[in-house]
């Protein structure tokens with residue numbers, strides 16, 4: 001359960017204040033599928049970063065599962081990011097010198113998990129994304145779609161509740177983009193809260209909730225036609 | 236929540252291998268710093284040991300008497316009256332035996348003359364000495380025996396020759412018992428020096444030793460080059476020195492015209508000077524380590540900005556600022572450790588080369604220098620990485636991730 005109330009995020013550029021988020025109030029239920037659309041510079045990424053605790057609001061309250069997370073210390077925020085939130089980026093952001101498996105392993109290392117507990121979970125995450133035979137490949141030996149699948153495996157290996165994706169298909173061709181979205185939707189089917197920023201109206205319209213942003217404000221919301229009926233029974 | 240140390244080590248190792256040019260640069264800087272400390276201190280230590288060894292080979296508890304005052308500072312009666320200093324004589328030497336504190340003495344005369352046997356001839360250093368010299372100098376006889384134990388004024392025509400002289404004059408033929416000619420006199424070879432005999436200024440292998448009285452006749456002089464006086468113990472050195480000065484002053488009409496050198500004073504001075512020298516060069520080399528530390532700081536700063544995206548990603552994946560600091564410091568620690576070990580190897584190889592090139596110089600870095608070099612390397616490596624590590628920990632993840 002994500003609750004934002006009266007969130008503002010201002011940037012000071014010279015003597016000018018940019019209102020990247022302007023009084024955003026929003027509630028997202030667990031297991032929901034939300035797409036965020038809007039013109040460039042409307043504050044989509046800022047909102048997503050805030051939801052992922054990568055950024056702090058200038059004012060307003062952010063509750064995650066009932067807990068005010070903006071009041072947490074650095075270390076506690078890092079812990080929440082590690083345990084409860086997964087990120088998928090437009091640029092993939094894989095560590096180039098690490099293999100696919102090692103990239104997926106990273107969040108588990110940061111969680112302080114011992115190697116014998118990490119290995120099966122990494123293998124499982126790769127298996128789920130059909131990457132088992134690519135696990136020893138370096139990112140530059142993988143296609144864009146495969147890279148994004150590695151990134152998704154990395155985002156989900158800690159079994160988070162929320163998956164934040166900022167234009168996950170932005171650097172992919174149409175087919176691999178479709179693949180990636182299907183994978184994300186599949187994860188959502190299994191209970192993961194999916195929040196995805198996209199420029200593609202066709203993709204955005206697949207979400208159950210479609211948020212539109214303009215100049216840092218939530219402009220309009222549409223209820224999607226929800227291609228599949230989501231199951232809520234699996235946690 | 237600190238990750239397991241093997242994981243940290245593996246991650247840092249991967250990061251180092253991921254940027255080989257940077258890693259090599261820093262390793263080299265560190266290694267050169269450490270190697271410089273090791274080599275320079277080993278040179279200093281080698282020089283100190285060389286000098287100490289040379290003094291030890293001169294003999295122990297020695298008081299050396301030289302004619303004339305070498306500390307010519309200021310006025311003294313001899314210079315005032317325009318006299319040349321009085322010579323040291325054999326009687327002076329004999330007078331010095333009359334103290335309980337004196338164990339033995341050896342008057343010495345030095346000159347050079349042609350030495351020949353049959354048709355072969357060469358010029359050689361001739362050392363006039365006495366029976367006692369062998370023990371005072373801790374020399375060894377290889378063949379035959381040393382000068383006989385007779386009165387100092389007996390000019391017995393016998394000679395003990397160095398092995399080089401022996402080889403040059405006799406080749407493979409036996410030398411013992413042969414008569415050789417020194418200047419215009421004939422001497423019988425009674426002994427050949429062992430190879431140990433080496434001391435400052437004298438190579439015994441190139442020397443012919445004859446009784447001091449014979450040398451005085453040969454060079455037509457009554458004076459001595461110096462008198463070696465061996466004190467009974469270390470504590471007796473100062474009493475012997477006073478005794479020598481007093482005795483010779485009385486014998487020379489109250490004029491202090493000799494110089495008395497105690498070897499342990501000279502040795503202590505050399506030891507101090509060379510010890511200080513070792514510290515000094517060690518310190519200078521340590522500065523190069525500090526320079527290496529600054530280089531590490533700069534390169535780590537570059538590394539952090541090079542890897543901004545990676546650090547931002549680690550934060551997004553849930554790395555706390557402390558974890559980031561640990562990762563960066565682990566990298567620096569690994570680098571310093573590897574660099575220091577590499578430097579140690581380089582430095583030890585360097586001193587090995589020096590030992591081979593100059594066998595007389597026992598170049599060996601002292602333990603304190605090695606330990607200090609390693610510690611300084613690791614501490615500078617860590618210290619100078621604190622700033623880059625903190626900078627990395629404070630990176631704004633959003634900006635870090637959005638940068639290309």
Ligand SMILES: Nc1ncnc2c1ncn2[C@@H]1O[C@H](COP(=O)(O)OP(=O)(O)OP(=O)(O)O)[C@@H](O)[C@H]1O
Pocket residue numbers: 011012013018019020038039040041042043044045046047
């Ligand atoms: N660090 C920053 N400093 C100053 N201004 C910023 C900063 N980050 C974002 N902004 C501004 O905030 C506004 C919203 O930016 P944001 O990145 O959220 O837009 P976006 O909707 O994601 O755009 P796009 O679709 O191009 O990715 C923009 O006007 C941007 O210039």
Ligand SMILES: [Mg+2]
Pocket residue numbers: 044045046166
């Ligand atoms: Mg954006």
